[in-house]
Amino acid sequence: MNGYMDSSAVLAQIEGFKKSDGDRESLLMKLIKQLEDLKEKYEEKCDDHENERQSRRRLQRNCDDMKAQLTSARQTMExxxxxxxxxxxxxxxxxxxxxxxxxxxxxxxxxxxxxxxxxxxxxxxxxxxxxxxxxxxxxxxxxxxxxxxxxxxxxxxxxxxxxxxxxxxxxxxxxxxxxxxxxxxxxxxxxxxxxxxxxxxxxxxxxxxxxxxxxxxxxxxxxxxxxxxxxxxxxxxxxxxxxxxxxxxxxxxxFDDIFRNTPLPERAFMPMQQLKSSLPPTQPSSVATAPPPVQPPPVQPPPVRAPVIAQPVAKSPTPPADSTWASVGKTGITEKKISIASNKTPRRYIVFNADGERLDLPIAKADRASQDSLHQRIKKGKVCNDYHLKGRCENIGCPYSHAPRLTQMETLVLRNKARGLSCVQGSDCFDFNCYFGHVCANYYCDGGPQCYFGHRHKDQMDTAPAKKYYEDGTEEDVPYPG
Missing domain, CATH: 3.40.50 (Rossmann fold)
Known part of the structure; x- marks a missing residue:
């Protein structure tokens, strides 16, 4: 047709171009979408990488700190x-x-x-x-x-x-x-x-x-x-x-050169036979419950008859063998009367029951004023039991009070207080100077953890005296009452 294309062919070709443009546009959109996805993933990876990097550095710093602390701790321990x-x-x-x-x-x-x-x-x-x-x-x-x-x-x-x-x-x-x-x-x-x-x-x-x-x-x-x-x-x-x-x-x-390899003895006294043989001959002292005795004067040699002026019908009496110049008279002085009363102090003794357990001799109670007086004294400083109850203290560095000496009634208060403490030798004690208790004085005590007398209670042992042991080594039975 004179060299011109058919319109239908042109339209068909145009439609082909349109389809091609659509495919191209679709492809471009897909590419753009993929690019956006990749970009987003890339950014996420970058963020993850940065986080990992920071975490690694933080962990490294923490690790370094822990190493430093561990080193310091080891140095401190060492x-x-x-x-x-x-x-x-x-x-x-x-x-x-x-x-x-x-x-x-x-x-x-x-x-x-x-x-x-x-x-x-x-x-x-x-x-x-x-x-x-x-x-x-x-x-x-x-x-x-x-x-x-x-x-x-x-x-x-x-x-x-x-x-x-x-x-x-x-x-x-x-x-x-x-x-x-x-x-x-x-x-x-x-x-x-x-x-x-x-x-x-x-x-x-x-x-x-x-x-x-x-x-x-x-x-x-x-x-x-x-x-x-x-x-x-x-x-x-x-x-x-x-x-x-x-x-x-x-x-x-x-460590045998430092600590004992044998236990302490349970008993701290000698058998009575050994006790008798080991005791030196002494003048009898005061009774067990009396305050510390005063030392007796030295024994004088037996006196000779003092010269006296003879009376027509009387003879001078002969002094007893154990008298002294103090009890008879001085040389050259006539005495009309001579006292023959005994000046001997009662023998000191301790008592045991029929089971061989030591008992406590009764002691009197002091008046309230003396109790208060001793209490005020102790507030200022504890007093020495040995000095005030035994009459002597050989501890050169004794931290407790000696002077002034307690009155007789204050001494009685202190003796009662000491009697409330349990003797460590218990029923086996043979110490004549012991001022501690050997039987719980509280009759109603149940022997609980606050009591230090163990089984030594009046309802658990025989409290009837059966035997007296004297300081000079002699002994005698105590008759059962009734």
Whole structure:
């Protein structure tokens, strides 16, 4: 048609172009969408990467800080490592020679114990040369001191205080602690101290001295199957340890030159036959419940008859053999009357029941004014029992009041107070000067934990006197009343 395209062909071609443009546009839109998706994912990855980078750096900083803290902690632990010795002072008793030496003995005991512990620790650890040594001894001073004094290991109960003070002062980390009356007090202190220090990383090793008592076993058993813990504990025995302690997988040692390897004797007196033979002949003293006696004047040689002026029907009387110039007269002086009354002081004695248990002789009660007077005196400072009740105190460093001497009634108040304290020798006491109680004076006492007389109660024992023992060694039966 004259060289022109058919319109239908053109339209068809145009439609083809339109379709092609649509496909191209669709493709472009898909590409754009994919690009947007990729961009979003890229940005997320970038954010994740940044977070990871920051986290890594933060963790690195934390790691560096932890390393620094760990290094510091290790340096701190290594700069102050120590060994702890826990000792039940009521069960592990120092050697007699140390205790009897008083202050010097306390210092010597601390020095010996420090050296013995150091030697043991060096046998276990190579780098323990600079480790500090801490020693904690817990004991009931009142009961222990009276027991030691009754056995003549120390002269006076107060000497244990001097020993303990010197022991504590000799080494900076040594402490001899008085926990007061009551068996459980020392046990509780030791158990709690063990619980706290066993998990302390600076505490490299513990020496536990309480193998005489089964009561500590539950506190040690949890560690016997843990080698890391059991290897850090050494058991110290004086008297042989209870057999069950050998099953704890812990080393057991002893310090025989420091602690007794035998228990303290239960009885602190000699049999009566030995007592009689050992007593020197003495002039009889005052009765057991009287105040401290005044020393009698020296015995004079038997007097000769004094020259007298003879009377026509009377003869001068002959003085008795045991009289003195004080009772007859002075030379050259005529006496018309001579007293023949006995000046002998009643013999002092102690009494026992039919079972051989010591009883307490009754003592009078003082008036209220004297009780108040002594109470006010004690407020200013405790008085010395030995000085005021025995009449003498041989403790040079006695911290208690001696002067002025108590009145007779105040002394009676003090004697009643002392009678309320239990004698450590109990029913076996043969001390004629003992002012402590041997039977609980409270008839209605049930013997609970607040009472220190044990089974020695009036409803649990025979309180009828059956035997008197005199200070000169003689004895006599007491007739049963009725």
């Amino acid at each position: 700069s102050s490592p120590f060994v702890l010795a826990l000792i039940d002072g009521d069960g592990l008793i120092f050697q007699d020679m140390l205790l009897s030496a008083g202050r010097e003995g306390g210092s010597d005991a601390a020095h010996r114990l420090n050296a013995a512990i150091r030697t043991h620790i060096l046998s276990l650890y190579e780098n323990a040369g600079q480790w500090a040594i801490m020693v904690q001894i817990f004991a009931n001073f009142e009961g222990l001191s009276h027991k030691l004094a009754s056995l003549n290991i120390i002269k006076y109960p107060t000497e244990l205080n001097a020993f303990a003070q010197s022991f504590s002062l000799n080494q900076p980390l040594f402490s001899f602690v008085d926990v007061g009356r009551g068996k459980e007090r020392a046990d509780h202190k030791i158990k709690e101290t063990l619980r706290v220090f066993i998990v302390n990383p600076s505490c490299k090793h513990i020496l536990f001295a309480g193998c005489h008592d089964y009561g500590y076993l539950p506190n040690l058993e949890p560690y016997k199957h843990d080698p890391a813990m059991s290897s850090r504990i050494t058991l110290v025995e004086s008297t042989p340890a209870q057999p069950v302690y050998s099953s704890l997988n812990m080393k057991i040692i002893s």
